Amino acid sequence: VRCQLSPPQRPLQASAVLRRVSDEQKKEPLASSSQQQFDSHPTDHQPEQEPQSPRPSYTGQGGQESEDYESEEQLQHRILTAALEFVPEHGWTAEAIAEGAKTLGLSVAAAGMFHSDGSELILHFVSQCNTKLSELLEQEQKLVQLGEAEKKPTDQFLRDAVEARLRMLIPYIEKWPQALSILLLPRNIPSSLNLLTSMIDDIWHYAGDQSTDFNWYTRRAVLTGIYNTTELVMMQDSSPDFEDTWRFLENRVADAMNIGDTANQVQSTGEAVVQGLMGAAVTVSNAETSRA
Amino acid sequence: LPAGGVSLRLCSTRVALEGINKPVIDRIIRVDHAGEYGANRIYAGQMAVLGRSSVGPIIQQMWNQEKDHLKKFNELMVAYRVRPTVLLPFWNVAGFVLGAGSALLGKKGAMACTVAVEESISDHYNSQIRTLMEEDPEKYKELLQVIKQFRDDEREHHDIGLEHDAEAAPAYSVLKKAVQLGCKAAIFLSERI
Numbered sequence: 001v002r003c004q005l006s007p008p009q010r011p012l013q014a015s016a017v018l019r020r021v022s023d024e025q026k027k028e029p030l031a032s033s034s035q036q037q038f039d040s041h042p043t044d045h046q047p048e049q050e051p052q053s054p055r056p057s058y059t060g061q062g063g064q065e066s067e068d069y070e071s072e073e074q075l076q077h078r079i080l081t082a083a084l085e086f087v088p089e090h091g092w093t094a095e096a097i098a099e100g101a102k103t104l105g106l107s108v109a110a111a112g113m114f115h116s117d118g119s120e121l122i123l124h125f126v127s128q129c130n131t132k133l134s135e136l137l138e139q140e141q142k143l144v145q146l147g148e149a150e151k152k153p154t155d156q157f158l159r160d161a162v163e164a165r166l167r168m169l170i171p172y173i174e175k176w177p178q179a180l181s182i183l184l185l186p187r188n189i190p191s192s193l194n195l196l197t198s199m200i201d202d203i204w205h206y207a208g209d210q211s212t213d214f215n216w217y218t219r220r221a222v223l224t225g226i227y228n229t230t231e232l233v234m235m236q237d238s239s240p241d242f243e244d245t246w247r248f249l250e251n252r253v254a255d256a257m258n259i260g261d262t263a264n265q266v267q268s269t270g271e272a273v274v275q276g277l278m279g280a281a282v283t284v285s286n287a288e289t290s291r292a
Numbered sequence: 293l294p295a296g297g298v299s300l301r302l303c304s305t306r307v308a309l310e311g312i313n314k315p316v317i318d319r320i321i322r323v324d325h326a327g328e329y330g331a332n333r334i335y336a337g338q339m340a341v342l343g344r345s346s347v348g349p350i351i352q353q354m355w356n357q358e359k360d361h362l363k364k365f366n367e368l369m370v371a372y373r374v375r376p377t378v379l380l381p382f383w384n385v386a387g388f389v390l391g392a393g394s395a396l397l398g399k400k401g402a403m404a405c406t407v408a409v410e411e412s413i414s415d416h417y418n419s420q421i422r423t424l425m426e427e428d429p430e431k432y433k434e435l436l437q438v439i440k441q442f443r444d445d446e447r448e449h450h451d452i453g454l455e456h457d458a459e460a461a462p463a464y465s466v467l468k469k470a471v472q473l474g475c476k477a478a479i480f481l482s483e484r485i
Contacts, residue, residue, distance in 0.1 A: 205373060212325065212366045212376050 079110060080124040084172075087125075091175045092118035092182065119188050122179045123195065129168045130199045136164060137206040154207055155253050161203045162227055162253075163246055166234055170242075177235050200224050222259065226252045309372065313427055317435070319483045320420050321374040324439070325365040326482035327413055329380060330387040331358045334409060337391020338402045347399045347456060354406070354449050361442050368438070377482040386478075390471070397462060403453040404461035408471035410450035416479055417443035 083100025090096040094111045096118070101110035114120045143149035152160065169176050183192040200223050209219060229252065234245040335355035342348055369376065377383075394405030417439050424432045424439070461467060 201373075201375075210370045212369045214376075214378075214380055216376050217378060 076113060076120075077124065078104060079106070079113075080121050081128070083121055084125060087121070087172050087175055092122050092179050094118065097121055117182055117185075118179075119182055119185070122182055123188065123191050125172075125179075126183075126192070126195050129165060130195060130202070132168065133161065133165045133199065134202050137161060137202065141206055155257050157207045158203065158223065158226075158256075159246075159249055159253050161207070162223075162230060162249055165199070165203075165227075166231060166245070169231075169234070173234070180231075180235075196224065196227075200227065222256050226256060312372075312431065316423065316427065317372055317432075318374050320423070320435070320439075321365065321368050321372055322377050323479055323482045324417075324420070324442075325362070325369050325374075326377045326380065326383055326478070327416070328358060328362040328365050328442075330383045330478065331409065331413070332362055333384055333387025334391035334405065337388040337393070338395040338405070339391075340388075341392050341395035342399060342402055345399060347402065350452060350456065351402070354452065357445055357449070361445070364438060364442075368435070378485050379481060383478065383482075390474070394467070394471075397467075400457050400461035401467070403456045403458035404464050404467050405471055407450055407453035407458040408468040409475060410446045410453065412472050412475035412479075414443050414446045414450060416475075417446065 079097060079101050081100075082103050083097045085103070086096040086099040090099065094114065094116050097114055098108035098111040101108055140149065144151050172179070182188065197220070200220050203223065204219055209216075211219065226249070230245060230249045233248045234242055237245045239245075332355070335351055335358055338351050339348065339355060342351060368374075390405065391402075395402040397404075421436060421439055421443065424436050429436060458464070
């Protein structure tokens with residue numbers, strides 16, 4: 001099953017995150033500024049686009065609510081994607097967004113659509129990375145199903161998935177600590193938590209997790225811990241190609257695998273102890289009854 | 293490259309998850325899974341006490357059917373990528389205690405508990421069937437079939453309970469009300485957390 005949603009749906013669902021974050025911006029200035037862009041630059045938008053999504057009509061006259069809604073979302077996504085190029089230089093800021101808007105032929109005022117601390121830009125980036133990761137894992141799964149690749153053992157799968165996802169941060173690594181602190185703002189926590197949990201769930205899904213008991217939670221909690229700590233290690237890693245980080249990751253994943261074994265050992269020991277006690281209790285009660 | 297990220301988790305190689313009402317289906321499968329899990333534990337508790345009595349075989353038979361139900365929901369849970377309720381460990385213990393406790397009141401007590409629980413469950417399945425029919429009977433055909441079949445099974449258990457003098461149990465109406473209240477609470481919680 002291909003993971004492509006039909007274009008009209010995609011922006012609507014995808015910008016659920018954006019919607020929540022930039023809800024305060026969804027007011028008059030937004031509608032009028034985007035309307036102005038469309039009126040003055042109708043031709044600019046058409047040629048640049050990748051062939052994947054049908055362009056919504058900009059001949060606004062009979063434009064219903066839904067058409068404007070779609071094109072706003074798509075426009076925002078395009079601006080944010082274009083803005084990423086300027087993040088290494090300007091950080092996760094309105095400046096980067098303004099530069100991005102400029103490359104699309106829009107006025108820098110378009111950056112006014114977004115919150116000044118760059119929250120939407122960061123969330124958009126995280127969302128994009130998660131999508132890339134899911135596609136990567138989906139493709140790997142297909143190869144395994146077609147018999148063209150070996151199925152990886154769980155620990156290696158998890159290591160590779162986390163490494164692949166963290167490597168997407170490398171171009172932006174200088175400014176990433178700033179992004180992390182913004183993601184932790186109370187306003188952004190619901191969205192960033194949502195993105196984090198769905199990414200972790202995706203990784204476990206493709207790793208073949210089929211647990212339907214409490215393990216579902218333990219596994220995800222453990223992997224979230226591994227991911228977050230590795231991300232933090234990566235922030236202050238200066239080794240060539242982050243090899244210290246990947247070694248740290250390998251050790252944490254190995255620890256996690258051991259937790260499972262240890263848990264089983266604890267349980268067996270516990271059961272043995274209980275049986276021992278029961279045996280002792282029976283012996284004592286037998287002794288009592290035989291004495292009585 | 294699609295810009296959306298959060299929505300991508302709807303994809304799966306097993307079931308086509310695009311276009312289904314995920315929140316509704318999520319709840320349905322989560323609560324049904326919890327219910328079958330709980331029912332399993334209730335019968336386990338009853339067997340622990342009454343396993344060697346005359347009603348042992350009957351309880352065992354009903355328990356086996358619940359095991360099949362649970363297995364089916366485990367499969368559906370993986371296919372629809374639904375998370376289990378976080379209260380599972382709690383239902384594990386509570387179910388066993390309810391089963392064992394009702395069985396300690398005697399065979400009729402156990403049957404009364406069965407009647408109460410199965411009545412709650414069949415009502416609950418009926419309202420889910422209504423919900424799915426209102427949504428889109430075609431899209432959810434397989435799920436509807438499963439729930440209808442299970443509802444019929446639970447109804448049968450309910451009738452078996454009545455046949456075995458559930459109503460003659462001590463404090464039958466009080467017991468029944470208490471158990472059904474507990475079931476309502478369990479359903480409410482398992483749908484959400």
